[in-house]
Amino acid sequence: MNTGKKSVFLVDDDNMFLTMLTDHLEALERYNVSTFTTGEACMEQLGKKPDVIVLDYYLDSAVPGALNGMEILQRIKSVDPELKVVMLSSQEHYGIALQTIAKGALYYVIKDNQAFGEIEHLLSEIV
Template sequence: MEQAQQFKIFLVDDDVFTLNLYQQHLNNLGFFDVSTFHSGTACLEELMQKPDVIFLDHNMDTLTGFDVLKKIKRFDPNVFVVMVSAQEELKIAVDALKYGAFDYIIKGDQEVEKMRQVLNRITQVLELLKKEKPSFWKKILSYI
């Protein structure tokens, strides 16, 4: 999990208690480059920090999680955005994935464990991409 410890993580939720809980949990897992935001707007204003992973609450006051998700993906399509919501409605989860979310976590007893699992999956995806890239560059270089 050494790769995962290098992640820059943004937590976005309008509930301060939830933000503190998530941040403490991530710190306990060895993730220390964690920034918290109380609104989607505050998160969007800091995207130039180039986060690797954003845990984004769906239901917030000013901008919805979907609005923020779309803007994040327009800014950088490679950011792993994970929607976190108390909404158990399937349509919301499907829409989140349709708009570019990597995953959808339902708030409840297991949400912090699910965050750990998602971070492990992101690490696996990045490792696979790393293995694929050398062959891509070899092909490009072979044409030069």
């Protein structure tokens, strides 16, 4: 279905943040948002060619043993190096941000209350 809307995948094991971000992006009426609570579920749908993936750093709180965002980022990049990925985390460590950027993430957004506006802005710029 081509509605002219851009396709956004959100991957986060924090249901509350996931829902709030989904609501926020859908209210803009510019994006078709698909949500996943594990990176593995997101990987299965990569064939749908999303325009951008917003990926949380830690993904194993709901499903113990689930792969973390860093691993998923690398797998996404090995499937499609051009796919745009924005990393999301409440990790405020520079080193982690640097690692995700080094592995091909476009941006690193800290999961605080500014994150919604920041992601909205990032998406309007990159897709």
